[in-house]
Amino acid sequence: MTHMRNHTGRNVRGIFLKMIFAAGIFLSAGLAGCGSSKPAQQQPAAGPQRYKLTGRIVSVEPAKQQVVVDAADIPGFMMAMTMGYAVKDPNQLTPLSAEDQITADVVVNGTDVHLENIVVTKKADNAKPPAGNAVPPATSQPSK
Helix, strand or coil: CHHHHHHHHHHHHHHHHHHHHHHHHHHHHHHHHCCCCCCHHHCCCCCCEEEEEEEEEEEEEHHHCEEEEEECCECCCECCEEEEEEECCHHHCCCCCCCCEEEEEEEEECCEEEEEEEEEEECCCCCCCCCCCCCCCCCCCCCC
């Protein structure tokens, strides 16, 4: 009889430990499910976020009201990359041309991302001939 009592006690302890373990797993899974599945940057903020952009214009696309910029790292927003940015004010596109160096504000408001306050810091050097198509200057032949 003593042997049976010890065996029953072990079974109750084993079941109790398994229930505690299972409860811990369910509690952990439940808490993990309570978190938001949205990335932090898509959660609504108090207002639009602004970041400083520095880069080189690759192309200006007035029909799309956008400018493609090869930008340096934008601290707190994204790594260096080339991408198109919307420009809400089409008048800001007028003075821009490919190869201009610029600074601007990247304005992020939810999923809306656009540029404001675009400033040309260095105009493109349009005087140099296109690479590969340069014609050497004519040289005069010495008279014999």
